[in-house]
Amino acid sequence: MDILLIFVNIVIFLALAPLFEGVIRKLTAKVHSRQGPPVVQPYYDVLKLLGKENLVTGNLGFKMAPVIALASILTAIALIPLGFRENFLTQYADIITIIYLLTLGGVAILLGGLASRNTYGVIGASREMITMIMVEPVLAMSFIMGAVKTRSLGLDSTMYSTLGSGYSWSLALMLLVFIMALQAFVGRQPFDIAEAEQEIMEGAFIEYSGPNLGLFKLYKMLKQMFYAVLFVTIFMPFLKTGFFIADVAIQLVEVLVVIVLIAVLGSTNPRLRIDQAVKYFAVLIFLSLAAVGLSVYGI
Amino acid sequence: MNSDFYGKLLYETDVYGNLLTAMLILLITAVVVPFVSGKRKLAGWLNFILVAIAAVVMLNISYVTVFESSKLSQLVNIGPVGIYFLVDSLSGFFIGIIAFMAIISAFYSINYMEHYPDYKMAGYYVSYPLFILGMIGIVTVDDLSLGFTISWQLMTIASYFLVRFEYKKKENIKSANKYLVLMELAWIFVLAGAFMIKGAAFGDSLHALIMKLGGMASSAQYLIYGLILLGFAFKAGIFPLGQLWLPDAHSIAPSPISALLSGVMIKTGVYGIIRTFFWMVPHSENFHYNGTFWGILIASFGVATLFIGTVQSMKQNDSKRLLAYSSIGQIGYIIFGIGSALYMFNTNSEMLKLLGLVSVVGVIYHILNHSIFKGLLFLSSGSVLYATGTKDLNKLGGLMKLMPISALVAGIASLSISGVPPFSGFASKWTLISTSLLAGGEVLFLVLFGIIALFTSAVTLSCYVKFFGMTYTSAGSEWNAEHEVKEVPVGMLLPKLVLAALCVIQGLLPFFYFKAIIGIFQNSKGSIVHAAFNNMNLNERVTTSMMGVSVNLPGMSAVSSVAVPAVVLIVLIAAILFAWWLKNSAGSKDRITDTWLCGYRSLGDDNRYRNRNVFAALKSVLWWTGGNVKE
Numbered sequence: 001m002d003i004l005l006i007f008v009n010i011v012i013f014l015a016l017a018p019l020f021e022g023v024i025r026k027l028t029a030k031v032h033s034r035q036g037p038p039v040v041q042p043y044y045d046v047l048k049l050l051g052k053e054n055l056v057t058g059n060l061g062f063k064m065a066p067v068i069a070l071a072s073i074l075t076a077i078a079l080i081p082l083g084f085r086e087n088f089l090t091q092y093a094d095i096i097t098i099i100y101l102l103t104l105g106g107v108a109i110l111l112g113g114l115a116s117r118n119t120y121g122v123i124g125a126s127r128e129m130i131t132m133i134m135v136e137p138v139l140a141m142s143f144i145m146g147a148v149k150t151r152s153l154g155l156d157s158t159m160y161s162t163l164g165s166g167y168s169w170s171l172a173l174m175l176l177v178f179i180m181a182l183q184a185f186v187g188r189q190p191f192d193i194a195e196a197e198q199e200i201m202e203g204a205f206i207e208y209s210g211p212n213l214g215l216f217k218l219y220k221m222l223k224q225m226f227y228a229v230l231f232v233t234i235f236m237p238f239l240k241t242g243f244f245i246a247d248v249a250i251q252l253v254e255v256l257v258v259i260v261l262i263a264v265l266g267s268t269n270p271r272l273r274i275d276q277a278v279k280y281f282a283v284l285i286f287l288s289l290a291a292v293g294l295s296v297y298g299i
Numbered sequence: 300m301n302s303d304f305y306g307k308l309l310y311e312t313d314v315y316g317n318l319l320t321a322m323l324i325l326l327i328t329a330v331v332v333p334f335v336s337g338k339r340k341l342a343g344w345l346n347f348i349l350v351a352i353a354a355v356v357m358l359n360i361s362y363v364t365v366f367e368s369s370k371l372s373q374l375v376n377i378g379p380v381g382i383y384f385l386v387d388s389l390s391g392f393f394i395g396i397i398a399f400m401a402i403i404s405a406f407y408s409i410n411y412m413e414h415y416p417d418y419k420m421a422g423y424y425v426s427y428p429l430f431i432l433g434m435i436g437i438v439t440v441d442d443l444s445l446g447f448t449i450s451w452q453l454m455t456i457a458s459y460f461l462v463r464f465e466y467k468k469k470e471n472i473k474s475a476n477k478y479l480v481l482m483e484l485a486w487i488f489v490l491a492g493a494f495m496i497k498g499a500a501f502g503d504s505l506h507a508l509i510m511k512l513g514g515m516a517s518s519a520q521y522l523i524y525g526l527i528l529l530g531f532a533f534k535a536g537i538f539p540l541g542q543l544w545l546p547d548a549h550s551i552a553p554s555p556i557s558a559l560l561s562g563v564m565i566k567t568g569v570y571g572i573i574r575t576f577f578w579m580v581p582h583s584e585n586f587h588y589n590g591t592f593w594g595i596l597i598a599s600f601g602v603a604t605l606f607i608g609t610v611q612s613m614k615q616n617d618s619k620r621l622l623a624y625s626s627i628g629q630i631g632y633i634i635f636g637i638g639s640a641l642y643m644f645n646t647n648s649e650m651l652k653l654l655g656l657v658s659v660v661g662v663i664y665h666i667l668n669h670s671i672f673k674g675l676l677f678l679s680s681g682s683v684l685y686a687t688g689t690k691d692l693n694k695l696g697g698l699m700k701l702m703p704i705s706a707l708v709a710g711i712a713s714l715s716i717s718g719v720p721p722f723s724g725f726a727s728k729w730t731l732i733s734t735s736l737l738a739g740g741e742v743l744f745l746v747l748f749g750i751i752a753l754f755t756s757a758v759t760l761s762c763y764v765k766f767f768g769m770t771y772t773s774a775g776s777e778w779n780a781e782h783e784v785k786e787v788p789v790g791m792l793l794p795k796l797v798l799a800a801l802c803v804i805q806g807l808l809p810f811f812y813f814k815a816i817i818g819i820f821q822n823s824k825g826s827i828v829h830a831a832f833n834n835m836n837l838n839e840r841v842t843t844s845m846m847g848v849s850v851n852l853p854g855m856s857a858v859s860s861v862a863v864p865a866v867v868l869i870v871l872i873a874a875i876l877f878a879w880w881l882k883n884s885a886g887s888k889d890r891i892t893d894t895w896l897c898g899y900r901s902l903g904d905d906n907r908y909r910n911r912n913v914f915a916a917l918k919s920v921l922w923w924t925g926g927n928v929k930e
Binding site for chain 1: 650697699700718719720725729732733736737739740743746747749750753754757758760761764768772866867870871874875877878879881882883884885886887888889890891892893894895896897902906907908912913914915916917919920
């Protein structure tokens with residue numbers, strides 16, 4: 001049963017991540033007063049890309065990058081306790097493992113960008129790395145706050161910490177910081193600086209096409225949903241019923257709420273420059289440090 | 300008891316005899332090899348063979364002391380003078396890494412030193428074995444006066460000549476002289492600290508020093524420990540002292556020497572700090588060791604070192620300077636681990652004490668890992684220098700096609716040092732960071748330090764993305780068009796492959812290393828953690844199995860933290876296979892095309908994104924950490 005849950009995670013994510021992406025695109029179009037594509041468009045996009053010819057401009061690193069990116073996020077998905085139910089693999093991972101796995105996905109994008117040998121690709125890679133360095137601590141600290149409370153770095157106990165202890169001022173502060181960093185986690189406006197279509201033409205992805213690009217697109221959708229699930233598990237655990245299917249359903253509805261938030265934030269904010277973003281992230285890091293500090297004192 | 304007795308009777312290894320034999324072989328090497336130095340290949344091979352023989356003897360000592368029986372201090376007469384030696388498990392561990400890296404580096408030298416046709420090799424082959432001898436001396440002598448001085452001077456002067464090997468460049472002489480002066484200063488600090496102990500005589504064993512120290516008032520410790528810490532901090536490269544000499548000295552030495560300097564020599568400073576703060580501690584009525592103070596002090600310097608060293612590393616354009624600054628950063632992790640372990644162990648909380656033990660295990664583990672991957676990284680940048688003639692990251696690029704094996708090896712080393720699972724850096728960094736985060740429930744500053752360490756490991760990653768990306772991937776530069784670049788010879792690839800394999804093994808089998816390192820502390824008598832390691836049931840608390848390592852905290856039933864690289868790796872491989880299948884599921888074909896050059900006709904240095912531009916926004920925000928590179 002525990003082993004089966006791993007596949008439940010994977011299937012739910014693979015099945016729904018493109019749908020959530022479609023919702024974002026539809027909502028963004030509505031904000032722009034456009035018609036927008038149908039919500040199932042991202043499924044078509046991925047399927048279409050998989051069937052296209054694969055243009056390769058780089059070496060082995062270029063070919064492996066999308067595979068590693070997708071694999072790293074799938075591994076992270078396989079480990080997390082969706083619907084407050086630990087699966088077979090949850091016990092084998094702690095928060096540091098998860099953070100490193102998410103980093104590995106970013107590294108794969110860097111590898112792809114660098115290996116494409118395109119100047120814009122290298123610029124995109126450089127920006128992606130800067131963003132990663134600056135937002136990873138925020139992610140880490142939302143985990144660490146749970147770890148400090150529960151005296152454990154285990155994935156399940158950390159992610160359930162709010163469920164156990166309820167809200168505190170420090171958690172509220174962390175929630176605020178997490179929302180402020182959310183767009184950067186999922187690489188959307190105002191923090192899609194690494195891709196910046198109008199400026200450096202998708203940055204690290206510039207030379208990618210066909211199945212490689214399809215894999216990257218899928219990776220980004222999965223990552224977006226992953227962060228949304230993380231958000232609802234850590235910060236919105238209160239509608240837990242105890243029935244697995246009901247819990248998963250409730251979480252997915254909550255994820256939809258987060259997705260709407262992402263879409264609204266993304267479509268109403270202009271992109272920042274990388275130097276502006278770095279300063280913004282620095283503030284977030286200090287705020288989340290303050291939140292962790294408060295939580296040590298039980299505030 | 301019984302088997303122990305028979306063991307002694309049947310095959311008691313004469314550790315001290317063997318140690319002297321190995322030292323003698325190294326001395327002979329230093330005398331013999333220079334005579335054939337006119338024939339470079341022959342001298343290289345002879346040096347390698349003799350050093351390897353001595354190293355094998357030492358590896359045997361290391362094996363015996365780590366896994367079988369730790370030795371007690373012993374007075375060894377060398378000619379007219381008697382010097383106290385101590386080869387316990389901890390010394391054995393350091394002997395092991397020094398001997399191993401000595402073999403690797405000597406083998407690498409055979410081919411590498413060919414690309415210095417303008418320089419005579421006699422000095423190199425005199426200094427090389429003496430340098431090893433000096434390092435072995437530092438980790439085996441059991442005093443802070445006579446034996447220490449001999450070893451320190453041997454190590455310092457021999458390495459000084461190795462650092463100034465390329466003496467025809469003016470700036471190298473300057474850097475080497477600075478190195479020599481600062482190391483002598485460090486020596487004076489340590490010696491001064493030792494002689495502050497009332498009644499300390501020349502040649503006193505550490506044990507005698509501890510007894511004399513115990514007779515003093517507690518307030519004396521601040522000056523004595525402070526001076527000794529200062530001396531060893533110079534050697535280890537702790538901020539701000541390391542920045543004074545380390546990047547200059549490590550980047551100008553020939554690469555196999557840089558590998559030794561960064562891989563093992565700076566660890567002798569770490570060894571000194573561990574010996575001083577965990578062993579040189581008296582138990583007496585009037586002397587109260589202020590472990591929490593020293594713990595906080597050392598941990599604070601460690602955190603400053605790891606953060607600043609790593610950020611400075613990110614700013615470099617010269618690949619060897621990048622590696623050298625990053626050595627400071629990685630030493631910071633080790634020092635931070637030592638400090639937090641010392642602090643946690645000296646508190647009253649049972650849980651913190653246990654975490655302190657785990658942390659000190661992580662320290663030794665990281666020392667081992669860092670020796671391997673930093674040695675490998677220096678050999679890698681040496682290979683690039685050998686093949687291309689430059690170590691400037693602004694000029695390099697696109698070498699993956701030309702040097703595929705070197706690229707693979709450098710990639711593994713980069714992932715290891717960045718702490719990406721399942722490579723070796725992950726396991727040890729996980730131990731260091733997780734212990735301080737777990738301690739955070741009781742001590743605020745440790746959780747903050749842990750967060751800084753975690754943040755810094757992302758910066759480390761960025762350093763090595765740059766190091767690897769700008770050398771091997773990225774665009775093929777004008778440099779490659781003007782120079783003929785080809786893969787380095789097998790003689791240089793072989794040692795790198797061995798080290799790369801170790802990077803993977805050390806990451807995949809943390810349980811083995813945990814067990815061995817716990818054994819080191821259980822066997823080495825006289826340390827403040829010795830009793831705790833034997834009494835606190837560490838084997839029960841720290842579950843080591845094929846799956847990995849997990850720590851259970853007192854009073855909690857759940858497993859508190861887990862690092863399971865093997866399981867994660869299996870899942871990751873399965874996921875990669877799935878992704879690969881998905882990519883090919885629609886049967887799409889690859890077609891090789893040219894890169895779009897953003898409108899330019901060819902990719903020159905003027906229209907590509909060069910190393911100095913990478914991370915510019917981050918560099919400008921972090922300008923205050925120093926180590927900035929002028930254009």
